[in-house]
Amino acid sequence: MSIPGNCRRACEGMTEIYNLAADMGGIGFIERFRVECMRSVLINTNLLDAAYHAGCNRYFFSSSACAYSTLRQQDPNIVSLKESDAYPAMAERGYGWEKIYSEMVCHEYLVERGMNTRVARFHNVYGHHGEWKGGREKAPAAICRKVAEAKLSGNHHINIWGDGNQTRSFCWIDDCIRGIQSIMDGDYADPVNLGSSELVTINQLVDIVEEIAGVKLTRSYDLSAPKGVAGRNSDNTEFRRRYGWEPSLSLRDGLATLYVWIEDQVRKGLTINEKERS
Numbered sequence: 001m002s003i004p005g006n007c008r009r010a011c012e013g014m015t016e017i018y019n020l021a022a023d024m025g026g027i028g029f030i031e032r033f034r035v036e037c038m039r040s041v042l043i044n045t046n047l048l049d050a051a052y053h054a055g056c057n058r059y060f061f062s063s064s065a066c067a068y069s070t071l072r073q074q075d076p077n078i079v080s081l082k083e084s085d086a087y088p089a090m091a092e093r094g095y096g097w098e099k100i101y102s103e104m105v106c107h108e109y110l111v112e113r114g115m116n117t118r119v120a121r122f123h124n125v126y127g128h129h130g131e132w133k134g135g136r137e138k139a140p141a142a143i144c145r146k147v148a149e150a151k152l153s154g155n156h157h158i159n160i161w162g163d164g165n166q167t168r169s170f171c172w173i174d175d176c177i178r179g180i181q182s183i184m185d186g187d188y189a190d191p192v193n194l195g196s197s198e199l200v201t202i203n204q205l206v207d208i209v210e211e212i213a214g215v216k217l218t219r220s221y222d223l224s225a226p227k228g229v230a231g232r233n234s235d236n237t238e239f240r241r242r243y244g245w246e247p248s249l250s251l252r253d254g255l256a257t258l259y260v261w262i263e264d265q266v267r268k269g270l271t272i273n274e275k276e277r278s
Contacts, residue, residue: 002042007050016184017051018060019044024095025136027161030066031226034094044102048109048117058116060184061106063191065123066096070229076167076201078231083121083191083238092229103191110189118183123195123234126254127173128261139202140170140258143209148263151215152270158217162227164203169233171195172254175247182243195234196247208252212259 011017022040024030030037044061051059068081069090091100099121106117126140133145146158171179171194179194200208203219210216236246 002039002046004046004050007043007046008054010047011050011054011056014051014054014056016058016060017047017056018062018180018184019047020062021047022062022095022098025131026138026142027226027228029136030092030095031228037095038098040095041098041102045105048105048115052109052113052115058118058184059106059109060180061102061117061119062180063099063103063119063121064095065121065193065195065232065234066092067099067103067121067191068096068232070096073229073232076165076231078167078199078233080197080199080233080235081193082235083193086121086191107189117189118186119189119191120180120183120194121191122171122176123193123232124168124170125173125176125195126170126258128258130173132262132265139168139205140255141262143202143205144255144259144262145266147206147209147213147215147217148259148266150217151213152263152266156215156217157220158206159220159222160202160206161222161225162202163221163223164201164206164219166202166227166229167199167231167233168202168205169196169199170205170251170254171234171247172249175249179239179243179247182245186242188242192238192242193234193236194239194247195236196249196251197234197236198251199231199233200251205251205255208255209259212252212256213263 023036109115110117131137132141
């Protein structure tokens, strides 16, 4: 989708465009491949221009909480981030700066050309049928995979990136989809948070997955691994005011669904490996 011709073909006959595309992954990917992440600006720039020339009525851009100033995220006991906290800009290198720039492109198409753009800043969206191995997976999927591998192998050990005290909130995919539709159906054009406000440490995330899996693991911590900002949480005041609800599925309930799916994938992989060795 970074090629203009592909963007034009994608927009032909469309009334609404939902831009969810980006070259990205979990913290391990976005810290190690910043150039690739920044090149995603071509996707939004070309797709937005194609949508405008195709006469599309509305355009949705999926931004990220990585657009927020890192100076406001240096303490695990984070004050929830409200939309105005993105400025003065000091976004995460690579991925975050791409998002903040792309938000501004959407804004200028709105102001100068009258394009109905909508922007949501996603806060750690997770769910089943997503990446769960290979380096692009996010924390919930990575932790579920590690716990499942430890449980099924009998090696009850887990390695955690960082000291485990980093804090985050995680938004279940169904809540995210409902939020996107609320934003697209509404009249509010400025960037708005779309995420859960349930803040947990990474250690607490592991606790929950262990409970779901019915296993207790010995933990080690890799302090040299990518770990991102110290703390990040979503202030949903603006979202509630505009749309009358907020993402509310508990992390425990979402992880229960995710873990079952990932354990099944891990078990299938072990079965395939056993057959190949026999």
